[in-house]
Amino acid sequence: METYQIYNLTSAVLFVIGIGGVFAARHFIRKIIATIIMGGGVFLSFVSFAERDALTFADPVPHALVITGIVVAVASAAFALALARRIYQLTGEESFTNDK
Amino acid sequence: METTSILPLLILISSLIPGTLIMLLREDQVPLRTFLNLLGAVAKVGLVGWVFAGYMRGEEYSFIFNLALDLTFALRVDQLGLFFAALSSVLWLVTTLYAIGYLEGGQHRRRFFAFFSFCVTASTGIALSGNVVTFFIFYEFLTLSTYPLVVHRGTDKAVEAGRTYLWYTIGGGTVLFLGVVGLFVTAGPIYFGQTEIIEGLISTHSTQLTILFFIMLTGLAVKAAIFPLHGWLPVSMVAPAPVSALLHAVAVVKAGAFGIVRLVYDVYGIRIADQMNLLTPLAIFAAFTIVYGSVRALFQDDFKKRLAFSTVSQLSYIALGVAIVGFLSTTGAVVHLVHQGIMKITMFFAAGNIAETYGYSKISQLNGIGRRMPLTMGAFTIAVFGMIGLPPVAGFVSKWYLGLGAVEAGSYWVVLVLLASSALNAAYFLPIVYRAWFCEPDQEAVPLLSSGRLETKALLLIPVVVTGLLSLAAGVFAAVAGSPLSIAREIAEKLYMP
């Protein structure tokens, strides 16, 4: 089995873990972390595709994409954390109440 | 197809623009509003007359605007449409006068008159629409523009009535929508009168066409108040008198009836409809409705309720006439469009006058009212005789043709239905007349509005007298060229031309 396939599988697993976490986890922070894990999986797969075929050098495009992606992901994660914190300050809630 | 002309559009605009302007006016700008109203009304009558004259000279008027793909908005002038347009425009003029008098000093008059104009725009639009789609557009527009009129009083009762009214009409509209799209898909964009299209499809698509016919019929039957779907009509009696007059005499119910006429004669064509025997169910339902409405009317003590149920029964004459194949019954049906209109509007005017002048809304209160309001009740009495089908009032003419048509078509049970209906009509209308003229008033009532020497406000009195005389004249001068009957005959002749 080739290396990038291992990467691939790992990324898939990470993605599934992440998405499962988003839906299953209760606490805000857990959910946010879950999204970050998802992101990790996705970026990993991107990177893995960088040396897909027998190129002499790595395909630059995925790196560019991944960097952009990470920036975006970080931004949104930070925003999410800020929101969670604000909610906690306002109400002391740490998880979604089921109704509404 | 024909040379396009702006005139049909103008006919619509003549009431659309005043309506919009009135919307923008202030509540207290009464003279300007009244002026706009009357201007629009008169202009509409004039335009219709003009177009009529042109049509008689053999000119073609049509206005076609392509909306999207093959979805076209088409206004076309044909005899049937003009017939209906003339009815609504004339009665609109009269009713506008009446409404001005009736609502004097009332609430939200701006809103009322605005939507009143829209309502008439819709019904003339229905009259002049050249294809099924356009008809549907105005059919729905009518529903919307009448709703504020139904709930105009703003009481909880009125609002509830409005709710029922909407559920029925919107439901009917949705069903009709289904049918119309279905027809559009099966037969393409059908212009009224292009019966050959269906004729061509009949061999291949007969099942679809049958189903579609009944779907559309159901949609139209709601507004035409045919039996299981009539529930909204008596309820919406809470509306002010001019509204119920217009609703029940011209705009809404006639839209349904007119739609049925169009569907049978101008979309499917009477021959096809007969071949596929689509008409028998219609006939049966109509006949049942005639009897049912009359029986229900017997038990109503509320004046307007009784009138409403009588409308339910009278309207089905049209459907019945359509359902019977034959020149005479067609004539009867078409002419009843107009005759029922003028007679019924007279009755509602009369009811309104009494309610407005003495505050009576129950029949049991009407003892000796004839002595106090001779002109109003005189007109009412004329209309009553018309409804029973006694000459020389308009109703006799329609009934005469319907009956002859039924005999001609050999369906004698229809004659029995007509007789039963006449008897029932007499049974629930003559007591009113009897009370009015031959009973002593039990208590000395004082008029609510002092009106000098007249029995009530002139603006309330003139319309009822005019329509009363109209319904008399329509009968007495039935044979004169240009009378409703003569036009109806021409329409029927065109339909049955080989």
Place this chain on the structure above:
Amino acid sequence: MTDLPTSPFPAFLVGLPVLLATLSLFFRARGKAVVGLAGSLLTGVMALFALFEVTRRGTVIHILGGWEPPLGILLRMDPLAAVFIGMTAVVGIFISLYAWRYFRAQEATTGGFPLFWPLWLFLWAGLNGLFLSNDLFNLFVTLEVIGISAVALAVLSGKKTALVAGLRYLLVAITGSMAYLFGVALIYGSTGTLDLGLLGQVLEPGTTTTFALLVITLGLMIKMAGFPFHFWLPPAHSSALAPVSALLSALVVKGAFYILLRLWMEVFGVSLTYAAGQLIGLAGAIAVIWGSWQAFMQTSLKLIVAHSSVAQLGYLLMIFPLLILAPGVTADSADWLSPAWTAGVYQVIAHAFAKASFFLSAGIIIMALGHDRIESLRDLVGHMRITALAIAIAGVSLIGLPPSGGFMAKWMLLKGIFLSGQWWWAPVVLTGSLLTAGYVFMLLRLAFAPAREKEAFRPVPRSLEVCALVLALGSFLIVLPADNLIQFLQSGEVFGTGIESIMEGGAHGND
């Protein structure tokens, strides 16, 4: 691809809002508002010019900084994009005007939310970028920009409910875009390109493609609140400020739909199957019924409107089964494609106008009453007749009564349904409009009903009411140019490639 005429407009459409937004950040509160309003007006006008440009010259492209793809970015403005951009512009302008007046009126109490303006401009830039961008990754970036600025707008009021709803919204958005990005990764892995046009040709059916399609579809479904994933929309939309709710439900959700449409029609044609289309349609159908029913059951105005958004988006999903042909049907014989397309586009535009107007009216009512419980709408007609009229007109368009844009959409949808013989969707459409009528007329009924206790209707600026009314009227006026609009859309390649891929998809389908 590069043989298409180039034009600077696409760059402006994205760059200008960003620039102005950044600029506005340097000003104080009032300054932000001024710059923001000016900026949005400018952008709007620009967008309309761009639309005009496209109608004149057909599809135009712009290559940012002369860097060719794949590393560089190519903005492509075809008729479909142009139409969406134009719609965004018109709706956006009126919402901006409204917002300006709305916040001014509340400045004393709330400080007038100056941050609205930069965020809104970012959002707009994101939307334009989304409509314009021509490769999968840019779509992702724009999605993120939209998502984040949308959430930021949603929580602008700082209220607790808004924050919770916002967080929920944000998490969903991230999940959705991550799923989408995963799909993008898979595709890039299998093909090595991200260009939509190219992908349409080179993509081959296979497990990777299927998985990519799956995750992308699901991600976008989540973002556009397709049926099982609509759970985040009503709270988020109903708890935001009035102009924001208008933006969110009128424009933002349409972005995800736009991508879904493009990808399914242009890229994934090869691996689509008829059955898959039916599934999406089913989701849409359920959304229509469920959303309308929920809206019918709500007791507060904004919740009604929000739930109705769910239903209206369901109609959008319902065109997919029509666009994907059964095996053995060729695009030439499928005469229902153009009705279906028209239905989709008209549903988008009409819903944008109507829903925006609806939310703006809701805002007016909240401003006048302090809350939006519907039983206190009694005698609305007496107090605020313009707003009542706006609600009525917008509602009529939502129901789909003629001659509104909604009617055009429903007509075309039904026509497509009948033509394609998939009659089983028809009852859904009709039930949907009946239920819609149910809640719209429930509002009107109350509006006409006599006032029980004297509700204090505080006076509201007339201009707000006018904005709402104009948007409502817009949802009717869009019917007039319908014919030209459809021809315009048909002139673009989007149909061509779309139908080509559909044909192939149909051919390979169900194997």
Place this chain on the structure above:
Amino acid sequence: MIWFLTIVLPLLAAILAASLPAGRRWTGLIFVSATMPALWLGLVEVSGVSAQWFLLEGHFSLDTPRRIILLLTGILWAAAGLFTGSYLKDDARRGEFSFYFGAAMAGNFGLLISAEVASFYTFFALMTFSSYGLVIHTRTPSARQAARIYVVMAIIGELFLITALYLAVQSSGSMLLADIPPALAEAPNGPFIFLLGLIGFGVKVGAIPLYFWLPLAHPAAPAPASAVLSGAMIKAGLVGWMHLAPVGLVEWSSMSLLMVSLGFAAALGAAIYGLTQVDPKTNLAYSSISQMGVMTVLLGIGLYGGIPAGLLLPAIALYAFNHGTAKALLFMGTALPAKIGGSWRILMWAGLGIGVLAIAGGPLTGGLWTKYLVKTFLGESSLPGAKTFLLLLTLSAVTTTLLLSRFLHLLHKIKAPSGNVSPAFLLPWVLLLLAGGWWTMSPALLPTELMSYITKEKGIMAFFWNLFTNWSALWPITTGAIVMAFTLKFAFFNRWPAKKPLLPPGDFLHIIIMLGNLFAKLLQKAISLLDSGMKSLQGPEKIFYRLSDDKRTSQISASAESLLRRWEFAGIGFFIFFLTLFLLLR
């Protein structure tokens, strides 16, 4: 022109007289002048006109029998009008009365001169419904009841009538009345159509078994109104029959037998029943029924075939003329005794006597002549049992005499005012009496062929001075008179009811009402059941309201929504969707 005046003038008169302030005496003159065109048409032959504009193209013309009846009608309305002018001048509701009076007059004239179905039906209806106003005029409970029964019967009649007309017009294919009898003769359902017409008009004629409204309605009206009701309007039904009956064209033996036997039943039965009454006007009403019975007989004979319409119909018209004038005289006469005194009474009794004689068919009166006509036709027709019928005819003369002498006796009992007074309305009465001078000369109205057919070569006067005929006419009358005198003379035989009638007027109407009352409970129950049933079948919207307004519905849907809102469920949804889509894409 004159044709239209015939109809329009009475209408104008109605309005004019109705709007006259109280205490004016012109009413009479107005009405008289309104009848002039009708009288003119009755006397002078005028070629018919057609009015394209009227209803469904109106046509107006007259033939001999209808001209005779028009003349009669004109005379009666003129007299009655003049009578009204003074008789009702102090009545509170004189205005209304004159209105309905004039309208009915217009209707009556109109239906006689109209030659096509629509306008005939129109004026028939106009007459019928405006005479309702005459019947109910006094507003007493009895009058109201009479009026109610009258209008109910009238409507039933109209329904049968319109049906008959539908069918007749359909089978003849033209609106002209003249085309109907031939068409009926041809049409397979001719007898049925005629039967419908028989019933429809029978109500107006007061034929058995549809007459029972008549003894209530005719007396209920004021004297002049009853005069026209019983003298003129009742003939409208007869005219209707004559329009439908294909006399001389068919041999409907059963139909003819039916009519003849019904006619005789009426002629005898009504007269006998009338004897039990105490109100002179009721007496007269019953006598009208019996007289109409005789006319029914005549028409019935015609339907048996053999006798040409040209002979029979004028004969019937003549009979109607004689009866009409005399009956009107008597009816108006009922108003006299209470008002007239002294030597004037002689004049009164003389007039009344002549009237009675005329009806009974006494010598030197038109009655003699007309009775003779009946005899001849009956004798000539090959009707089975013609002999018995002849006998019955003679018998009917006796009963009629009894009835009318009883009537005179009843009038006699009314005590006269003292002194030599005479009411103003004596004048029109006398005029009518003089006009009734016609009835001795009435044969002059007849077409010559009928004259010669009956009087052979000997002239008319010879006929009148023919002792045999006079005697044969005289003996039944004298018998009747003697019997009456006898019973009155000897108290033992004098069993005549004095105060209240032995049997109620309107005989078996009361049986009907009784039955009605028996079933009233059931009927009301059924109706109310029907009504409630209809109320209960409410529209579909109600069901939906119940669903949507229910608390539970909203709770359920809310909880369902909140379930969908949970992240877990969203996740489950996600994976389910994922799997399904995956499977569908394979």
